[in-house]
Amino acid sequence: MSEQTPGGFFSEVREADGSLDATARVVDPATSDDERVVEAALRPRRLSEFPGQPRVRQQLGLVLEAARRRGSPPDHVLLSGPPGLGKTTLAMIVAAELERPLRVTSGPAIQHAGDLAAVLSSLDEGEVLFLDEIHRMSRSAEEMLYLAMEDFRVDVVVGKGPGATAIPLELPPFTVVGATTRAGLLPAPLRDRFGFTGHLDFYDVADLVTILHRSAGLLGVEADADGVHEIAGRSRGTPRIANRLLRRVRDWAQVHGEGRVDQHAAREALALFDVDQAGLDRLDRAVLEALCRRFGGGPVGLSTLAVAVGEESDTVETVAEPYLVREGYILRTPRGRAATAAAWRHLGLPVPAHQAFQGALPIEDEGPGRFGT
Structure with a gap:
């Protein structure tokens, strides 16, 4: 049976073979x-x-x-x-x-x-x-x-x-x-x-700003409004990501800056960790690059897209796709994944004529896409 520690934190417990312990004791x-x-x-x-x-x-x-x-x-x-x-x-x-x-x-x-x-x-x-x-x-x-x-x-x-x-x-x-x-x-x-x-839905920037100010106080980090807002705007509407980015900006500020989370420190740190202005990371941009540069905007099957970016299909589907679909960068159609006009613009590429209207594609054909299933 579990015992509660003074801090009251709970966590998964793994056995020696790496399996999870179903009794899930409290971890100090x-x-x-x-x-x-x-x-x-x-x-x-x-x-x-x-x-x-x-x-x-x-x-x-x-x-x-x-x-x-x-x-x-x-x-x-x-x-x-x-x-x-x-x-x-x-x-x-x-x-x-x-x-x-x-x-x-x-x-x-x-x-x-x-x-x-x-x-x-x-x-x-x-x-x-x-x-x-x-x-x-x-x-x-x-x-x-x-x-x-x-x-x-x-x-x-x-x-x-x-x-x-x-x-x-x-x-x-x-x-x-x-x-x-x-x-x-x-x-x-x-x-x-x-x-x-x-x-639970994604958070707006104002809520993330509130979360980051609270987290900065708990971490003992001096943070100004511009720096916090910069981090919040790139956090994909997710508090876990916001707190993670705050810790990385704190690290950069302590090593290369003046120990203060300001806008300059936030921009430099997030650039170092491959988080762009829209909150897209390396995997997100790799998916967009593959769709636009290799497959002409799609539609392309999930498995083919995953091979093109060197990841498992589940990783692309569960990690990258939800945010890219929500922000209007890609479409999930019966024929496969397709890039929208926003994806082409984000990569600095000219939008093809057939995708000028936010990537609208003919999707009445429910057969496989041009590049796999």
Whole structure:
């Protein structure tokens, strides 16, 4: 069973073979690497301190306050959205607001129903169970979780074959907080068992500025408004990226500057780390370069595009594409990926006539693209 450290930080635990430990014990920050400790220290501890996401914050606050007044655990909570927007932070805030312990594990760590049964059977009444990447749980574990979330019991199967028997195990009331970057992969029976679903969207620059000023204060870094705004504008609407860039600008300022995060330090540091004015990094620009220079703007299949930039298809699809699509640099069509007029302009290239209207392409043909599937 987990023990909470004075700092209250939780993290994944890996076995000697690299696999995740489903019991997910609490990790003492003193034993963690510096980067993880810094990220944990920058997390808000209360809902009132959580910047951005006003709709989700208000809805979740209502759910938690009503549960406190009833004196019972709140409904199960599902948080969805791209990586780095605060799903783990909100899970920790739920436990803090309820003043209950937090147990942390993840979908990849639960590959068998027995793994989940071990975690559930050790929960105390009112405890919060955080399941990160819940969409990656095994099917057998999902089916056990259905019953546990709805009836607070699990059936432990003893023996095999005709002599196997199911022993019902009653569980104390608890709250599941699930986090996923791909809510569409969750089976409907599992989604339906969450009483509250919150979708986190990308942050605007003003919210990121607020986050960066708070983080700079916690890090003991002197930062002016222009420097913070420069970082916020290149952070892709993601607090995790904003805080990471702030630490890199701090490093540059301490080594090459005057120790102050100003606009000059921000521009020089971000140029050094290949983050351009629009927040695009090396991989993003490689995707645009391949689309425009090698494939004439597309459409081109994902696998072919991934080979062209020297990355796995999953990396291109989950890391680069969401931001490029959201910002209007590429299109995902039935025939493949295609560059828009904005992509050509960002690279300083003349926009072809057939893409002059924001990259509009004929997409009625649902066959493969010109360059693969």
